[in-house]
Amino acid sequence: MGENMTQQHRYTFAQRMGDTLLVIAQRHCEWVGKAHDLEEEVALANIGLDLLGQATAWLELASSLDEQGRSPDDLAYLRNEREYCNYLIAELENGDFAKTILRGYFLSIWLNLLYQGLSASEDEAMRAIAVKADKEVAYHIEHQEMWIERLGHGTEESAQRMQKALAAVWPYTQELFEVDDVERVLTQARIVPDKAAMQQQWQARVTRTLTAAGLQIPEQRYHQRGGLSGRHTETLGYLLAEMQSLKRAFPNVNW
Amino acid sequence: MSDTHLYEVFIRAKAGLAHQHVGSLHANDDEMALQNARDLYTRRSEGVSIWVVKSEMIAAMDPDDAHAYLDPADDKIYRHPTFYDIPDEVGHM
Numbered sequence: 001m002g003e004n005m006t007q008q009h010r011y012t013f014a015q016r017m018g019d020t021l022l023v024i025a026q027r028h029c030e031w032v033g034k035a036h037d038l039e040e041e042v043a044l045a046n047i048g049l050d051l052l053g054q055a056t057a058w059l060e061l062a063s064s065l066d067e068q069g070r071s072p073d074d075l076a077y078l079r080n081e082r083e084y085c086n087y088l089i090a091e092l093e094n095g096d097f098a099k100t101i102l103r104g105y106f107l108s109i110w111l112n113l114l115y116q117g118l119s120a121s122e123d124e125a126m127r128a129i130a131v132k133a134d135k136e137v138a139y140h141i142e143h144q145e146m147w148i149e150r151l152g153h154g155t156e157e158s159a160q161r162m163q164k165a166l167a168a169v170w171p172y173t174q175e176l177f178e179v180d181d182v183e184r185v186l187t188q189a190r191i192v193p194d195k196a197a198m199q200q201q202w203q204a205r206v207t208r209t210l211t212a213a214g215l216q217i218p219e220q221r222y223h224q225r226g227g228l229s230g231r232h233t234e235t236l237g238y239l240l241a242e243m244q245s246l247k248r249a250f251p252n253v254n255w
Numbered sequence: 256m257s258d259t260h261l262y263e264v265f266i267r268a269k270a271g272l273a274h275q276h277v278g279s280l281h282a283n284d285d286e287m288a289l290q291n292a293r294d295l296y297t298r299r300s301e302g303v304s305i306w307v308v309k310s311e312m313i314a315a316m317d318p319d320d321a322h323a324y325l326d327p328a329d330d331k332i333y334r335h336p337t338f339y340d341i342p343d344e345v346g347h348m
Contacts, residue, residue, distance in 0.1 A: 039280050039291035046294050143290055150283070 006189055009182045010123065011065035012085070013192060014058050015075065016228060019086035021055035022076055023236070024107060026243055027094055036097065043143060047104065050136040057129045064125075077247035081236045088227040089172035091236045098151055098158070099165035105144040106169065109205050110176045110198070111137045117193025126191065145209055152213025159214065166210070167218050174223035177202070261310040262288040264295075266302035274306050282307075 028048030035041035059072035066075070089107060094100045115137060118130035151158040177199040179187075186192040210217055226232070259281045265274035277296050282288035288307040297305065316324055328334070 037281060039282065039295060043291065043294045046298065139293075146286060146290065150287075 006185065006191075007065055008067070009185045010126075010191065011062055011067070012182045013186055014062035014065060014126075016085045016087070018055050018058035018062050018072075018075065019084050020090045020107075021051050021058060023084070023086045023239065024090040024104070025049070025051035025055055026239055027090070027092075027100075028104070030094055031100065040097075044100070047140050047143065050140065054129070054133045054136070057133070061125050061129065073247065077244045081232050081240055082230040084232065084236065084240070085228050085230060086232075086236075087172075087175050088224055088233060089169065089176065091227070091233055091239060092169060092172060093235050095165065095168065096161055097147075098161040099168060101144050101147045101151070102162070102165045103169050104140065105148060105209070106173050106176075106206065108137055108140045108144055109202055112141060113198045113201055114193065117198065121192065122190045148209055148213045148215075152210075152215050162213070162215055166215055170218045170220050171222065171224050175225040175227060178225060178228060180228065258283050260284075260288075262292070262307045263310050263313060264292045265306040265308070266292075266296055267304035267306075268302045270303060274304065277301070279310065280307075 025048045028044050028051060031044040031048075032041065035044055055076075056072065059075050062075055063070060063072045070078075089103060092099070092103055112134060115130040115134040118126050119134065121127045121130065148162070151162050153159070177195045179195050183192065183195060187194050207217060224233075260283070261279055262282055263279050264277050266277050267274045280288065280291045280295055282291050285307065288309075289305060292305050292307050296302075
């Protein structure tokens with residue numbers, strides 16, 4: 001029972017990671033054709049593709065652990081919103097550039113801490129994913145910190161937009177550290193790092209960056225959650241409809 | 256966009272080679288220019304090192320001076336050490 005239980009839990013963890021990364025990758029790629037200059041367009045697309053690569057790795061792991069034997073494509077394209085278990089922050093709409101950068105930054109720091117923890121995981125597959133992915137995330141953080149500093153201290157408009165974006169995204173950050181039974185079992189088995197410890201480090205790093213950029217962290221008492229159990233914002237449906245439309249229209253085609 | 260500078264980008268393909276000019280990009284400062292260069296010019300393993308230089312910092316030869324600058328070197332074979340027998344072990348010089 002122990003072995004099987006851990007497999008089921010590992011599947012769930014991998015699925016959450018895959019969904020989260022797939023959704024945030026999709027959001028980044030939505031910027032293609034819309035960025036303010038070519039250089040940033042390529043930067044956002046690059047970040048999106050990095051995240052897509054990570055999503056692929058996690059979905060492949062999830063597929064290998066899936067009791068139903070679904071393929072990574074099945075998991076990505078044939079599950080609906082209620083089945084998706086990504087963290088809500090990933091599905092937030094892009095909004096303006098400030099919001100995109102802040103949303104990305106909060107996720108990047110979380111991923112960095114998570115991947116560092118996972119590189120000591122008892123699970124070999126997760127270790128391999130983490131070691132490779134952390135290098136990509138290091139660059140994302142550099143890029144996002146660069147922008148946060150410049151936009152925070154830029155013009156009055158950029159500072160206002162940053163502050164507004166912070167207010168919009170902040171209520172979705174607490175969910176990243178939610179610990180349910182799945183997490184508890186995996187942390188006990190030394191497969192996944194302790195999210196409570198991660199939260200402190202995350203808070204410290206994020207506070208330092210935001211304060212240095214002249215931004216004020218909101219006083220927030222209510223935090224949004226529900227993504228892990230399939231209760232999503234209204235925007236996920238549209239994202240999935242677009243992302244899954246081709247596969248659903250031509251179900252048996254191979255690329 | 257105000258405060259945007261044009262930068263020239265140089266990439267060293269591998270250790271031991273020189274940085275080669277690969278193109279240009281716009282950025283507001285050096286740090287951003289380096290990141291943009293990384294995104295635009297190194298996505299297909301083009302190299303191991305990136306230099307960026309503000310285009311205005313580059314002093315370039317005036318094309319009208321090309322003849323005065325470069326032609327005189329062409330017809331003086333006594334300047335080129337081409338009459339030596341170089342052992343094979345030395346390789347390229």
